[in-house]
Amino acid sequence: MFHLVGRLLAVVLLCLAGAIGWVMIDAHRSIEAETAATADRVSQRLEGLYWQKLLWRDGMSKDTLLPMPDWETLATASVVSPGICVTFAPPGVDPRQLCSQIEALGEPAPAWFGATYDFLFGLQTPQKRYLSIRDKDAGYVVSAAQRDAALRLSWQQVSIVVGVAIAMAAAITILATLMIGHALIPARTIIEGLRKLEQGNLGWRLPRFRTAEFNLIARAVNDLSEELARTNAARTALTTRLFQVQEEERRALARDLHDEFGQCLTATAALAASIEAGAPPDRQDLADDARAITRAQQRMMENLRGALVRLRSQNIDEIGLEASLHQLVSDHNTQASRAVVRLNVIGKLAALPKQVAIDIYRVAQECLTNAMKHGSPTEVRLRVEHMGTERDTISLTVEDDGGGDATHINRGNGHGHGILGMRERISALGGSLSIGKAAKGVRVAAIIPVLGSRNGLTFGGEATA
Structure with a gap:
C-alpha cells in the first residue's frame, strides 16, 4: 500500500511540476501580450493627441510632432498596463518615460524564483511602435515590462496553482490511502490463509470477496487446499x-x-x-x-x-508396550558398555491401539540406535508419558549427553533414512516431531495422538543422534 501511495504521490508531484511550468510560461506570454497591447494603446493615444492639437488648436510645433506636456496625463497613464513602462522619444527631444504601478500585481517574488524565471525565460522583449506610419522621423513609443512586474505576476499565479495543487494532492493522498487500504484488506486474509496452509491446516478455506480478482485468487487457493x-x-x-x-x-x-x-x-x-x-x-x-x-x-x-x-514387534502383542520398552532398554544396556539407557514410563500404556504401540516402539528403537551410533553418550534417557487429561496423546522424549548438532540432524546429513522414517511414521498417526539441542547433547520429542487423528505435522525443536 505504501508503495502504491508513494507512486501516486510521485505522479501528483510530476503533474504539479508540469502545471507550475505551464503557469510560468502562460505568465510570461501574458506579460509579452500586455507589453504589446500597451504599446499599441499608447501610440494610438499619442496619435489622437496630435490630431486634436492639429485640428482644434492649430498649435502644431515645427520641432516636435506632438506637444510634450500634453501626453503625460492621467488619460495616457490609464491605458498603460500595471508593471509596464512607456518611453516616448520625439525627434530632437530627450526620451521621457511613464511607468505604471506594480503593487497591484501582488507580493514580490522570492529571490530563488526570480533566478529560476530569469534562467528559463530571460528578459522581456520591448515593443516599439512609430507614432506615424507615414513619417518614422516623427518619433516612436517603446513599451517594456518591468522585471519585478513579470516576477510578481508569475509568482502570484504559481502560488495560487501550487496552493490548490497541494490541497488536491493532500486530499487525493488521504482518499487514495483509505481506498487502497480498504481494497487490500482481502490480501491480508489471503496471506493468513496461505500461512495456515503452510502450517498444515488444510481444512481452512478463504471466504468470498467483493473484488472479482481477489475472488479468483481465493478460489485458486481453496482449490489448492482441497x-x-x-x-x-x-x-x-x-x-x-x-x-x-x-x-x-x-x-x-x-x-x-x-x-x-x-x-x-x-x-x-x-x-x-x-x-x-x-x-x-x-x-x-x-x-x-x-x-x-x-x-x-x-x-x-x-x-x-x-x-x-x-x-x-510381536512381543508387544504378547507382553505389551511397556514390557517391550523395558526389554529394549535392557538389550541396549547389555550390548553397549559405554552408555547407560534409563527408561521412565508415566501413565498406562496397556490400552494403546496396536499400530500406535508398534510405532512408539519403533520410534524409541530408532532414537536409541541413533544415539549410540552417531554420538558418544554416557547416558541416554528415554521417557514415555501417556497424557490423557485434555487430549489422549503419547509423549516420547529421548535425550542424550553425547554432543551432536541438532541443525545437522534436522537437515538429515549423515543419518540416512532414520529421521525421515520417524517423521513419516509419526506423520501417518497425525503426530508431531521436534529435534533440538539438549543440555549436553541432542533431544528428540514426539507427540502422537492415541486415536491417530491427522491434524498435520509440526517439525522443529529438538532431536537425538
Missing part, C-alpha cells in the same frame, strides 16, 4: 500401509531367521560338541577346531538374537 488435503490423505494412507507391510515383512523375516537360521546354528553347535567329545586323544586339533566352531556359533547366535530384537 487438492493438498486429498494428496495428504492419500500419502498418509499409503505411508500407513507401507509401515504395516514393513512390519509384516519384519515379522516374516524374523520368523524365517528364527526357524531356519536358528535351527541351523543350534544343529551346528550340537555337531561341534559331538566332534569335540568324540575326538581321539591323539587328535587334539579336531577338538580345537570344534571349540572354534562353537565360539563362532555363539557369536552368530548373539547377532541373530540382536537382529530378532530389532525385527520383532
Whole structure:
C-alpha cells in the first residue's frame, strides 16, 4: 500500500511540476501580450493627441510632432498596463518615460524564483511602435515590462496553482490511502490463509470477496487446499500401509531367521560338541577346531538374537508396550558398555491401539540406535508419558549427553533414512516431531495422538543422534 501511495504521490508531484511550468510560461506570454497591447494603446493615444492639437488648436510645433506636456496625463497613464513602462522619444527631444504601478500585481517574488524565471525565460522583449506610419522621423513609443512586474505576476499565479495543487494532492493522498487500504484488506486474509496452509491446516478455506480478482485468487487457493488435503490423505494412507507391510515383512523375516537360521546354528553347535567329545586323544586339533566352531556359533547366535530384537514387534502383542520398552532398554544396556539407557514410563500404556504401540516402539528403537551410533553418550534417557487429561496423546522424549548438532540432524546429513522414517511414521498417526539441542547433547520429542487423528505435522525443536 505504501508503495502504491508513494507512486501516486510521485505522479501528483510530476503533474504539479508540469502545471507550475505551464503557469510560468502562460505568465510570461501574458506579460509579452500586455507589453504589446500597451504599446499599441499608447501610440494610438499619442496619435489622437496630435490630431486634436492639429485640428482644434492649430498649435502644431515645427520641432516636435506632438506637444510634450500634453501626453503625460492621467488619460495616457490609464491605458498603460500595471508593471509596464512607456518611453516616448520625439525627434530632437530627450526620451521621457511613464511607468505604471506594480503593487497591484501582488507580493514580490522570492529571490530563488526570480533566478529560476530569469534562467528559463530571460528578459522581456520591448515593443516599439512609430507614432506615424507615414513619417518614422516623427518619433516612436517603446513599451517594456518591468522585471519585478513579470516576477510578481508569475509568482502570484504559481502560488495560487501550487496552493490548490497541494490541497488536491493532500486530499487525493488521504482518499487514495483509505481506498487502497480498504481494497487490500482481502490480501491480508489471503496471506493468513496461505500461512495456515503452510502450517498444515488444510481444512481452512478463504471466504468470498467483493473484488472479482481477489475472488479468483481465493478460489485458486481453496482449490489448492482441497487438492493438498486429498494428496495428504492419500500419502498418509499409503505411508500407513507401507509401515504395516514393513512390519509384516519384519515379522516374516524374523520368523524365517528364527526357524531356519536358528535351527541351523543350534544343529551346528550340537555337531561341534559331538566332534569335540568324540575326538581321539591323539587328535587334539579336531577338538580345537570344534571349540572354534562353537565360539563362532555363539557369536552368530548373539547377532541373530540382536537382529530378532530389532525385527520383532510381536512381543508387544504378547507382553505389551511397556514390557517391550523395558526389554529394549535392557538389550541396549547389555550390548553397549559405554552408555547407560534409563527408561521412565508415566501413565498406562496397556490400552494403546496396536499400530500406535508398534510405532512408539519403533520410534524409541530408532532414537536409541541413533544415539549410540552417531554420538558418544554416557547416558541416554528415554521417557514415555501417556497424557490423557485434555487430549489422549503419547509423549516420547529421548535425550542424550553425547554432543551432536541438532541443525545437522534436522537437515538429515549423515543419518540416512532414520529421521525421515520417524517423521513419516509419526506423520501417518497425525503426530508431531521436534529435534533440538539438549543440555549436553541432542533431544528428540514426539507427540502422537492415541486415536491417530491427522491434524498435520509440526517439525522443529529438538532431536537425538
